Amino acid sequence: MTIEVRIPTILRPYTAGEKLVSAKGATLQEVLNDLELNYPGMGERLIDESGLRRFINIYINDEDVRFLAGLQSAIGENDSITILPAVAGG
Amino acid sequence: MSLPPLVEPATELSVDEVRRYSRHLIIPDVGMSGQKRLKNAKVLCVGAGGLGSPALMYLAAAGVGTLGIVEFDTVDESNLQRQIIHGQKDIGRSKAESARDSVLEINPYVTVQLHEVRLDSTNVMEIFADYDLIVDGTDNFATRYLVNDACVLLKKPYVWGSIYRFDGQASVFWAEHGPCYRCLYPEPPPPGMVPSCAEGGVLGVLCASIGSIQVTEAIKLLAGIGDPLVGRLMVYDALEMTYRQVKIHKDPNCAVCGVNPTVTELIDYEAFCGSISDSAAEAAKDSTISVRDLKSMLDARDRGEDDFILIDVREPGEFEIVAIPGAILIPKGEFLDGSALSGLPTDKRIVLHCKVGGRSAEVLAVVKGAGFSDAVHVGGGVLAWVTQIEPEKPTY
Ligand SMILES: [Zn+2]
Numbered sequence: 001m002t003i004e005v006r007i008p009t010i011l012r013p014y015t016a017g018e019k020l021v022s023a024k025g026a027t028l029q030e031v032l033n034d035l036e037l038n039y040p041g042m043g044e045r046l047i048d049e050s051g052l053r054r055f056i057n058i059y060i061n062d063e064d065v066r067f068l069a070g071l072q073s074a075i076g077e078n079d080s081i082t083i084l085p086a087v088a089g090g
Numbered sequence: 091m092s093l094p095p096l097v098e099p100a101t102e103l104s105v106d107e108v109r110r111y112s113r114h115l116i117i118p119d120v121g122m123s124g125q126k127r128l129k130n131a132k133v134l135c136v137g138a139g140g141l142g143s144p145a146l147m148y149l150a151a152a153g154v155g156t157l158g159i160v161e162f163d164t165v166d167e168s169n170l171q172r173q174i175i176h177g178q179k180d181i182g183r184s185k186a187e188s189a190r191d192s193v194l195e196i197n198p199y200v201t202v203q204l205h206e207v208r209l210d211s212t213n214v215m216e217i218f219a220d221y222d223l224i225v226d227g228t229d230n231f232a233t234r235y236l237v238n239d240a241c242v243l244l245k246k247p248y249v250w251g252s253i254y255r256f257d258g259q260a261s262v263f264w265a266e267h268g269p270c271y272r273c274l275y276p277e278p279p280p281p282g283m284v285p286s287c288a289e290g291g292v293l294g295v296l297c298a299s300i301g302s303i304q305v306t307e308a309i310k311l312l313a314g315i316g317d318p319l320v321g322r323l324m325v326y327d328a329l330e331m332t333y334r335q336v337k338i339h340k341d342p343n344c345a346v347c348g349v350n351p352t353v354t355e356l357i358d359y360e361a362f363c364g365s366i367s368d369s370a371a372e373a374a375k376d377s378t379i380s381v382r383d384l385k386s387m388l389d390a391r392d393r394g395e396d397d398f399i400l401i402d403v404r405e406p407g408e409f410e411i412v413a414i415p416g417a418i419l420i421p422k423g424e425f426l427d428g429s430a431l432s433g434l435p436t437d438k439r440i441v442l443h444c445k446v447g448g449r450s451a452e453v454l455a456v457v458k459g460a461g462f463s464d465a466v467h468v469g470g471g472v473l474a475w476v477t478q479i480e481p482e483k484p485t486y
Contacts, residue, residue: 009255010284013423041427045283054277055284062336082336084325086275087254089287090141090229 001026003075005035006082014042023081028058029071031081046083047071055086091321093267095314096222096247099126100155107199111153124313125153129199131312134158134221136209136237138189140292141251142227143175144301145308149225150193150200152309157193158221160205161186168486172294209233211356214240223311225249225304229287231278232363238263238271239356242346249307251300253292254285258300258326261319261338262307265347268320272353273341278363281370281448289445291407299326366451373455374447378469381478384441388416398439402472403453412483414443414475425453431460443468443475 005023007015015021023038025031036043046056051071058065059082065073075081103111103126114120131154135142138161149157165173165180165188173185180188186204193202205217209228218224218240226237226248234250241248247264250271263270303324310316325334346353366374379387390396402409402417409419422444424430434440440462442450450467457465468475476483 009257010290014427053279055275055279057275059336062334064337064339066341067339082325082334084259084323084336085284086231086279087252087257087259087284088229088231088234088278089252089254089290089292090137090139090227 001075001077003031004080005031006080008083008085010085010087011042011045011083014039014045025075027071027075028060028065028073028081031075032071057084057086058082059084091267091317093311093314093318093320095124095127096311097127097131097313099123100130102126103129107153110197110199114153119315120313124315127313128153128309129155131223132156132158132221133223133225133308133312134160134218135225135227136160136233137227137229138173138175138185139163139169139227139229140172140253140287140294140297141301141304142189142225143173144298145225145227145304146189146193147175147196148302148305149308150197152305153197154200154308154312156201156203156221158203158205158217159186159189159193160207160209160217161189162206162208172292172297174298209236211236211359214356215244218244218246221246223247223249223308225308226251227301227304230363232359234271235278235362236356236359239346239353241265242270243355247311249304249311251304253296253300254287255291256293256296256328258296258328260300260303260307260324260326261322262311264318264320265340267318269338269340270344270347272346273344273348274323274338276341276345281364281367281452289449290405293328296326296328299328366448367455369455369459370448370451373458374451374467374469377454377458377466378447378451379441379466380469381475384414384443384468384475385479387441391416398441399435400441400443403442403444403449404472408445408486411486412472412476414472417443422449422453425456431457434460434462436462440465441468442466444471446471446473 002022002024005021023031023034025034060079111125114125133154135146138159163185165176165183175192176188186206190202242265245266251260307319321338323336323338342349400417402419403422420430442453444450447469454467476485
């Protein structure tokens, strides 16, 4: 299924500036694979050898996937995904 | 969730104070008792910069009795686009003193305590001990993790906010009642991966949008009214003009507030966050030239005695503000994603520079890794160039 993904400012260079992109997948892992296919280089900014990078949070609707099933979290028809990296500006 | 008031009420408000705070006093939820609690409250603001400016001004106007300010920097002209607690006449002054003067101008009934030090593991516990609540207006990861851990260890609420370009985030971290900052982000990003406001810019008024959320939450906690922003992250998008919320869970595996914490005392936060990545530090070792070296090389190139390519790895908007003559622009991102590498000349030495030298060191590691072993970068970047070679040019 196709769902909507919100791309944070710092990753928009990979999506030619697009804030909202579509991606396909039944799990978060599949969605991220699809993102990497369409926007090469983005996957590496989100994931390292040990899984989701510790300063990147991904939400399915308003739930942090680290408190769901992580990369194996299931994606439903009307879900939306938000990627939020840590920023420290002040 | 609602929480009891953080502060006991002061014994009384003077006639002058009643007149000053009348618009608060007639709100039933605040009333005399709420205002007396604010009068008795001690709030510490870490930083008197972008977020600290509106936070301190509204905390002062609201009648918070004691305001502490941690700040060691001086006012720079480039601060005034957003740091509204300082003015033109304050350029070059201590930010702490400038902020104190503004606070007292707004409300002479506030007691201001200045802490003109760089906050670190050796002084944070002593400084925080006196205060009921900490408002975070800092601009770097190391200080944010330091403030968080100290607040967890001291069981104090930590009113947090963060801004970048048109985006802001805010929350209240309080391990006694919910998650802490490490529950949200267990580790900082590696240096160079997330740009700062100095690198990426920030819309000035965004400070007010997020700073006002922080003050609102501070007042609610002090007076014990409403639902605090504990366990929730507020995400503001100025371009869309939307506020969205996501949940923050208390992480049972959190290093500082979890079931079996591994951080039970303060650590070395500079080492934890790093100011430059290990690979960049390794690449820059023995491959850093000064701006004076660069000037000699450029002069020799003009005479036909040297040949190299000078690459500015900053963003186009920065290049437009000021640039080193003879430099070509290829932003850092094009090296990180690999797209710039194929276009690099193999018969010339590569010389990299950025604003101050951090980004060019990151790119140096990438370029050397791609086989350009004689590449170098310019220590101090374009800011050092302007200071030492072309002082008539602008800085930012
Ligand atoms: Zn925690």
